[in-house]
Amino acid sequence: MIYTVTLNPSVDLIIEVEDFQPEKLNRTRREQKFPGGKGINVSRILHRIGVETTALGFIGGFTGAFIRDALIREGINIDFVDVEEDSRINIKLKSPTGEETEINGMGPVITDPHLERFLSKLDAIDREDMIVFAGSIPRSLPGNLYEELTKRWSEREIRVVVDATGNALLNVIKHKPFLIKPNHHELGELFGVTLKSVNEIIPYGRKLVEMGAQHVIVSMAENGALFITDEGTYLSNVPKGQVVNSVGAGDSLVAGFLGTYARTGDLLEAFRFGVATGSATAFSQDLCTKEQIEQLYPRIEIQKL
Ligand SMILES: Nc1ncnc2c1ncn2[C@@H]1O[C@H](COP(=O)(O)OP(=O)(O)OP(=O)(O)O)[C@@H](O)[C@H]1O
Numbered sequence: 251m252i253y254t255v256t257l258n259p260s261v262d263l264i265i266e267v268e269d270f271q272p273e274k275l276n277r278t279r280r281e282q283k284f285p286g287g288k289g290i291n292v293s294r295i296l297h298r299i300g301v302e303t304t305a306l307g308f309i310g311g312f313t314g315a316f317i318r319d320a321l322i323r324e325g326i327n328i329d330f331v332d333v334e335e336d337s338r339i340n341i342k343l344k345s346p347t348g349e350e351t352e353i354n355g356m357g358p359v360i361t362d363p364h365l366e367r368f369l370s371k372l373d374a375i376d377r378e379d380m381i382v383f384a385g386s387i388p389r390s391l392p393g394n395l396y397e398e399l400t401k402r403w404s405e406r407e408i409r410v411v412v413d414a415t416g417n418a419l420l421n422v423i424k425h426k427p428f429l430i431k432p433n434h435h436e437l438g439e440l441f442g443v444t445l446k447s448v449n450e451i452i453p454y455g456r457k458l459v460e461m462g463a464q465h466v467i468v469s470m471a472e473n474g475a476l477f478i479t480d481e482g483t484y485l486s487n488v489p490k491g492q493v494v495n496s497v498g499a500g501d502s503l504v505a506g507f508l509g510t511y512a513r514t515g516d517l518l519e520a521f522r523f524g525v526a527t528g529s530a531t532a533f534s535q536d537l538c539t540k541e542q543i544e545q546l547y548p549r550i551e552i553q554k555l
């Protein structure tokens with residue numbers, strides 16, 4: 251079982267305007283709503299590729315009901331803690347020229363009893379399972395929550411995956427997470443540098459392995475992705491195509507990787523399938539389907555550097 255944790259799920263409201271004008275009345279010409287949040291996206295993809303998953307986290311109010319109903323309709327196992335306030339709405343504003351602007355909400359207050367209820371659900375996890383902590387930590391929860399949980403589960407030899415930014419990511423690395431997946435901007439931010447070329451990115455990605463991460467994927471959008479382990483560094487291309495909606499592309503990469511690794515135990519195969527999954531989502535309105543991944547998969551090539 252792959253458990254995903256989304257501490258701050260969202261309704262992702264994707265809106266498209268003809269020609270966005272600040273300080274004017276703008277009208278949408280297309281709108282879509284999806285259950286969102288990084289861990290939830292990982293679970294949605296895992297389910298589509300036939301891997302057992304349960305989505306954990308906190309949901310509340312009418313938006314929480316939308317998220318719950320949408321996931322149940324898709325057949326995804328969920329085990330959320332209910333909170334009193336509404337789950338957030340995250341706005342993804344797209345313009346026809348391809349620019350994407352995001353406004354992510356704060357989310358509901360999570361109290362100590364909510365947190366206790368959530369933590370007790372994690373007791374069910376055992377050695378064969380994996381747990382994915384993905385997305386930002388809401389302000390009402392301790393900022394070191396991922397660190398504490400990664401330490402706890404890694405010590406029990408459970409594979410922990412963390413997709414977060416800044417200190418929430420930096421502080422988990424010493425506890426030897428199975429996988430972390432910063433994009434190249436996030437990697438640069440961790441070290442206070444701006445990284446532009448693959449050659450600049452590689453040494454910083456390797457540092458994360460030296461600091462404790464077992465496997466690191468650095469995604470670089472249309473410039474491919476790097477997979478870095480103790481044993482070596484690998485570069486993947488990405489297929490060329492029309493980006494329709496990149497929201498969730500990074501989460502899809504994580505899900506494709508983990509799902510394939512859980513099935514085959516083959517890290518490079520997992521990386522290749524993961525990249526195909528990320529691109530398939532970038533080229534779709536919603537998250538991608540298994541068929542879309544399989545179409546792109548033959549176009550992905552991995553080379554050892
Ligand atoms: N322009 C693109 N063309 C092809 N594939 C893409 C493109 N952009 C993203 N992808 C795919 O999505 C994966 C993740 O993209 P990216 O590096 O943008 O991660 P991210 O910033 O975590 O994503 P997001 O936050 O949008 O979910 C890439 O490795 C690639 O497979």
Ligand SMILES: O=P(O)(O)OC[C@@]1(O)O[C@H](CO)[C@@H](O)[C@@H]1O
Pocket residue numbers: 258260262285286287288291340354384385386387497498499500501
């Ligand atoms: O605010 P966070 O938790 O950092 O990110 C949340 C979010 O932007 O990430 C997902 C895409 O990766 C979206 O579904 C969701 O809206």
